[in-house]
Amino acid sequence: xSTHAPQDSSSGTLSYEQAGxxxxxxxxxxxxxxxxxxATAGHLSAHGFTEVKASRxxxxxxxxxxxxxxxxxVECLGSKALVADEMATLTGKSYYDGIAQDTIxxxxxxxxxxxxxxxxVQAYWAAGGSDWFGDAQRAQALVAGWKKACDTxxxxxxxxxxPALAGIVxxxxxxxxxxxxxxxxxxxxxxVGDKLADGDAIVLLASSGIHANxxxxxxxLIERLPQGYLTEVQPGLTYxxxxxxxxxxxxxxxxxxxxxxxxxxxxxxxxxHGWRKLLRHPGKxxxxxxxxxxxxxxxxxxxxxxxxxxxxxxxxxxxxxxxALFVKADQAAKVVEISKACGIDAWVAGxxxxxxxxxLIEPLNIRFGDDDLQLR
Amino acid sequence: xSTHAPQDSSSGTLSYEQAGxxxxxxxxxxxxxxxxxxATAGHLSAHGFTEVKASRxxxxxxxxxxxxxxxxxVECLGSKALVADEMATLTGKSYYDGIAQDTIxxxxxxxxxxxxxxxxVQAYWAAGGSDWFGDAQRAQALVAGWKKACDTxxxxxxxxxxPALAGIVxxxxxxxxxxxxxxxxxxxxxxVGDKLADGDAIVLLASSGIHANxxxxxxxLIERLPQGYLTEVQPGLTYxxxxxxxxxxxxxxxxxxxxxxxxxxxxxxxxxHGWRKLLRHPGKxxxxxxxxxxxxxxxxxxxxxxxxxxxxxxxxxxxxxxxALFVKADQAAKVVEISKACGIDAWVAGxxxxxxxxxLIEPLNIRFGDDDLQLR
Numbered sequence: 150x151s152t153h154a155p156q157d158s159s160s161g162t163l164s165y166e167q168a169g170x171x172x173x174x175x176x177x178x179x180x181x182x183x184x185x186x187x188a189t190a191g192h193l194s195a196h197g198f199t200e201v202k203a204s205r206x207x208x209x210x211x212x213x214x215x216x217x218x219x220x221x222x223v224e225c226l227g228s229k230a231l232v233a234d235e236m237a238t239l240t241g242k243s244y245y246d247g248i249a250q251d252t253i254x255x256x257x258x259x260x261x262x263x264x265x266x267x268x269x270v271q272a273y274w275a276a277g278g279s280d281w282f283g284d285a286q287r288a289q290a291l292v293a294g295w296k297k298a299c300d301t302x303x304x305x306x307x308x309x310x311x312p313a314l315a316g317i318v319x320x321x322x323x324x325x326x327x328x329x330x331x332x333x334x335x336x337x338x339x340x341v342g343d344k345l346a347d348g349d350a351i352v353l354l355a356s357s358g359i360h361a362n363x364x365x366x367x368x369x370l371i372e373r374l375p376q377g378y379l380t381e382v383q384p385g386l387t388y389x390x391x392x393x394x395x396x397x398x399x400x401x402x403x404x405x406x407x408x409x410x411x412x413x414x415x416x417x418x419x420x421x422h423g424w425r426k427l428l429r430h431p432g433k434x435x436x437x438x439x440x441x442x443x444x445x446x447x448x449x450x451x452x453x454x455x456x457x458x459x460x461x462x463x464x465x466x467x468x469x470x471x472x473a474l475f476v477k478a479d480q481a482a483k484v485v486e487i488s489k490a491c492g493i494d495a496w497v498a499g500x501x502x503x504x505x506x507x508x509l510i511e512p513l514n515i516r517f518g519d520d521d522l523q524l525r
Numbered sequence: 526x527s528t529h530a531p532q533d534s535s536s537g538t539l540s541y542e543q544a545g546x547x548x549x550x551x552x553x554x555x556x557x558x559x560x561x562x563x564a565t566a567g568h569l570s571a572h573g574f575t576e577v578k579a580s581r582x583x584x585x586x587x588x589x590x591x592x593x594x595x596x597x598x599v600e601c602l603g604s605k606a607l608v609a610d611e612m613a614t615l616t617g618k619s620y621y622d623g624i625a626q627d628t629i630x631x632x633x634x635x636x637x638x639x640x641x642x643x644x645x646v647q648a649y650w651a652a653g654g655s656d657w658f659g660d661a662q663r664a665q666a667l668v669a670g671w672k673k674a675c676d677t678x679x680x681x682x683x684x685x686x687x688p689a690l691a692g693i694v695x696x697x698x699x700x701x702x703x704x705x706x707x708x709x710x711x712x713x714x715x716x717v718g719d720k721l722a723d724g725d726a727i728v729l730l731a732s733s734g735i736h737a738n739x740x741x742x743x744x745x746l747i748e749r750l751p752q753g754y755l756t757e758v759q760p761g762l763t764y765x766x767x768x769x770x771x772x773x774x775x776x777x778x779x780x781x782x783x784x785x786x787x788x789x790x791x792x793x794x795x796x797x798h799g800w801r802k803l804l805r806h807p808g809k810x811x812x813x814x815x816x817x818x819x820x821x822x823x824x825x826x827x828x829x830x831x832x833x834x835x836x837x838x839x840x841x842x843x844x845x846x847x848x849a850l851f852v853k854a855d856q857a858a859k860v861v862e863i864s865k866a867c868g869i870d871a872w873v874a875g876x877x878x879x880x881x882x883x884x885l886i887e888p889l890n891i892r893f894g895d896d897d898l899q900l901r
Contacts, residue, residue: 173655188672189682192680210645227690293561300568312603313551323693
């Protein structure tokens with residue numbers, strides 16, 4: 150059982166666990182589910198196929214079906230919709246077009262890490278009751294935003310589920326998720342880590358803000374803000390509006406890289422666990438960061454008000470970098486150029502070195518070791 | 526807006542809408558989502574692929590990727606977990622192994638209707654808080670049941686999401702869904718309706734009980750039962766236990782049919798809307814039923830206590846038939862034999878005829894017309 154007692158969070162450092170997520174309770178289930186899941190891989194042979202074992206523990210699951218690989222995933226938005234609901238009450242606006250993009254980004258940005266082209270997205274919109282869908286403005290914003298994100302990623306929206314789940318989902322709320330299926334085609338595009346090597350460059354792609362991770366912390370923080378979500382992060386931009394900037398969709402970049410003949414050696418979607426996700430690769434490498442992207446204003450604001458030092462902030466939030474590409478050093482400048490051409494700022498931020506498993510963020514004098522990220 | 530006022534449901538006929546699901550509010554969103562989704566199909570051409578247009582409106586979405594078709598889907602369990610929670614309180618048992626099977630069945634039984642072999646299942650387990658996962662007995666039952674259902678269907682469990690969604694999912698509850706990706710391979714297995722013809726036989730496969738549709742009604746009914754979920758449906762079997770019989774998984778049957786050289790002309794998963802799902806095919810045919818399977822005791826019990834006539838019951842519940850296969854008449858007896866060999870009872874129940882779009886359940890003198898099912 151948990152040893153985390155409720156604490157006064159009105160002052161002092163606000164950590165992620167104080168914000169209400171207790172991994173001690175979830176992790177044993179995760180481990181046993183991962184073991185049971187791994188034990189089902191053999192079923193594919195009955196159909197003439199095999200799993201790509203290295204994809205277990207990666208962000209998407211990959212199956213070898215002969216002419217190409219199939220990748221698939223289901224991803225949850227998380228609690229960002231609660232911010233949209235609060236802001237709708239405060240401003241009268243609907244933010245569900247952006248929320249739709251966030252939800253698709255959660256799935257698509259994970260799927261592309263293994264080298265997949267996203268092909269089909271399915272919508273999972275589970276409302277707390279039929280009346281959720283009776284707010285036509287909000288419902289239409291959700292539909293329009295979902296369509297627009299599919300357009301950006303050039304995926305087909307296959308269909309989905311719109312259940313009314315009174316008694317399971319809270320009244321007036323909606324549980325949003327997306328599943329995504331894609332192909333790794335040609336098979337050389339597969340990036341599950343075997344190509345990562347000493348000397349590779351680390352290219353970081355800009356985030357648009359908090360994306361959809363760290364929202365429990367961000368929501369908790371409003372207790373400290375005199376004007377709550379309407380507190381200004383910078384002149385003319387409220388905290389709520391800043392939080393609700395839709396998550397950047399990175400698949401246009403990975404597709405453009407392929408067209409330019411560049412296959413990343415590895416990719417990391419920087420979500421929960423912040424920059425510790427740069428340690429995701431199972432191998433033993435040192436990741437040395439020499440350039441830190443500018444911190445998005447809303448993230449700087451959160452760090453400041455949560456009184457987090459840099460180490461805590463970079464271990465929780467994306468701090469301006471939403472996606473990492475590990476590429477051949479001589480391709481790094483071209484990757485930056487291609488990303489910028491897609492409208493997404495990018496930086497050659499560091500290098501992969503043989504050596505102890507660690508992430509060194511040199512400009513900030515931060516080190517994360519192997520113990521700081523346990524995903525497998 | 527809705528015109529449905531709350532009604533006293535302590536006596537008289539209990540309909541599905543009285544049980545709390547109001548399709549008038551959900552349907553406009555569904556229609557606009559379906560239109561927006563259909564408008565994204567062209568994106569597949571950027572990747573060299575095309576959608577199977579006839580799969581829009583079917584139970585799974587199908588894309589032609591050249592050597593085979595890919596089918597994908599996401600499906601929600603619905604409110605059956607609420608019955609499991611109540612029964613756990615009453616009996617001390619965990620029913621989540623069966624609930625896991627129900628959830629997978631919702632996805633797999635839909636996916637196979639288009640001729641697909643399910644390959645990968647992803648788990649979506651969104652709890653009302655981290656503490657849901659702290660009940661180790663329940664969590665392990667969910668994992669074990671999920672694994673077992675994957676074994677039965679010979680699918681690989683790829684991974685999934687286990688978010689803690691306090692504020693969105695109710696405390697102590699869990700929102701369960703599954704996504705599934707499969708292949709239609711060889712492509713001749715595709716069954717999206719073009720092969721259905723005058724003279725085809727309708728084979729019905731037995732259900733195990735209520736499956737996972739009609740639970741809102743079934744839960745509402747306990748207000749009328751003096752012992753609630755512990756009321757006996759038959760000696761030694763409580764209403765709660767009977768409701769919680771796990772949904773039958775039909776993919777072993779469709780795979781065995783393929784191995785026997787039988788390709789159904791069409792399939793219908795009999796879920797929401799009960800037997801009206803037999804009218805799902807977009808064409809103009811008369812479906813004449815001459816043999817009605819025995820009604821599962823729990824469904825007979827629900828019909829009786831909800832005071833529904835046969836027409837209402839067959840329009841809402843599966844009434845003993847969980848899946849329909851439309852096959853060549855001379856293959857029907859073989860289909861029954863193969864299903865029975867898989868442990869699932871089956872009946873040659875009727876025939877497809879050219880003519881007005883209608884379902885005639887002759888032994889019960891029931892007719893459903895085109896107006897009785899509007900899914901597209």
